[in-house]
Amino acid sequence: MGRVQGKVALITGGASGIGLSAATLLAKEGAKVVIADFNTAGAEEAAAEIQKAGGEATGIFLDASKEESIRDAVEFTVNRYGLLNVLYNNVGVTNLQKDLDVVNIDLDEWDRLMNVNTKSVLLGSRFAIPHMIKAGGGSIINTASMAAFAGDALRSAYGASKAAVVNLTRYIAAQYGKDRIRCNGVAPGLVLTPAAKNNMPPAVLDIFEKFNALPYHGEPDDIGYTVLFLASDESKFITGQTFQVEGGHYMANPSIADFNAYMAQAQSK
Ligand SMILES: NC(=O)c1ccc[n+]([C@@H]2O[C@H](COP(=O)([O-])OP(=O)(O)OC[C@H]3O[C@@H](n4cnc5c(N)ncnc54)[C@H](O)[C@@H]3O)[C@@H](O)[C@H]2O)c1
Numbered sequence: 114m115g116r117v118q119g120k121v122a123l124i125t126g127g128a129s130g131i132g133l134s135a136a137t138l139l140a141k142e143g144a145k146v147v148i149a150d151f152n153t154a155g156a157e158e159a160a161a162e163i164q165k166a167g168g169e170a171t172g173i174f175l176d177a178s179k180e181e182s183i184r185d186a187v188e189f190t191v192n193r194y195g196l197l198n199v200l201y202n203n204v205g206v207t208n209l210q211k212d213l214d215v216v217n218i219d220l221d222e223w224d225r226l227m228n229v230n231t232k233s234v235l236l237g238s239r240f241a242i243p244h245m246i247k248a249g250g251g252s253i254i255n256t257a258s259m260a261a262f263a264g265d266a267l268r269s270a271y272g273a274s275k276a277a278v279v280n281l282t283r284y285i286a287a288q289y290g291k292d293r294i295r296c297n298g299v300a301p302g303l304v305l306t307p308a309a310k311n312n313m314p315p316a317v318l319d320i321f322e323k324f325n326a327l328p329y330h331g332e333p334d335d336i337g338y339t340v341l342f343l344a345s346d347e348s349k350f351i352t353g354q355t356f357q358v359e360g361g362h363y364m365a366n367p368s369i370a371d372f373n374a375y376m377a378q379a380q381s382k
Contacts, residue, residue, distance in 0.1 A: 115143025326361025
């Protein structure tokens with residue numbers, strides 16, 4: 114018996130990286146999975162791989178920036194598999210060229226990121242909740258980011274959009290808990306998805322690893338297993354929480370190194 118045996122899950126942005134890991138793990142543990150992605154061929158390929166491994170999955174097109182497309186993905190899932198228990202709102206985008214500091218940020222990019230990263234979570238949940246109520250409850254999981262919990266030099270819209278996801282997670286949990294719908298988030302630190310590996314120079318990856326408490330990078334399955342737990346009934350008393358899965362990168366006082374150097378110097382006097 115799998116950990117999510119018989120549940121039906123819709124995963125947005127499931128053709129790659131974190132979403133692909135979650136789709137694969139949920140299917141391996143017995144869920145029927147719809148992988149919805151802008152990259153239709155990638156979604157279909159991911160579903161075919163899952164089928165080959167003995168799981169049940171279907172890949173479909175989704176444009177998470179469009180309300181009708183999100184509604185269609187939810188309706189497709191219910192028509193295909195008869196109900197909906199798990200919604201993983203995972204699509205999220207960023208743009209280092211246009212999402213800059215507050216003075217210089219491109220305002221169209223601000224609107225685009227708020228729409229794709231935050232409004233898509235609202236809409237996915239809005240369309241899924243009535244079906245979850247019919248199914249007797251459900252689990253909504255949202256991908257936030259550690260960018261929601263810290264200030265940074267760039268990506269003002271990304272950070273604000275993900276912080277909004279963290280609080281929207283609490284609102285959904287507060288509003289639909291009595292309907293047995295749980296809503297939680299996962300906030301990854303840097304995760305070595307194919308895109309991150311290909312786009313970041315090794316020197317930048319080294320900087321990230323240096324500030325992790327653990328001596329290694331995050332991988333998609335580190336997030337995928339958290340999603341699996343939150344989708345399963347193992348987490349049935351957890352709601353409204355966002356889990357920070359980030360190797361301890363942000364949990365320590367950043368001035369520790371300088372403080373240690375000061376203490377060493379003071380003691381040597
Ligand atoms: N990788 C990291 O280090 C990291 C860190 C923190 C948060 N995140 C978040 O994790 C989530 C997944 O990121 P990832 O690193 O796996 O990315 P990824 O690029 O590997 O995968 C994202 C998927 O979403 C799809 N997608 C993009 N825009 C879409 C749209 N409008 N409609 C439908 N599908 C769309 C892409 O085609 C792709 O398959 C995002 O919300 C991201 O912000 C990632």
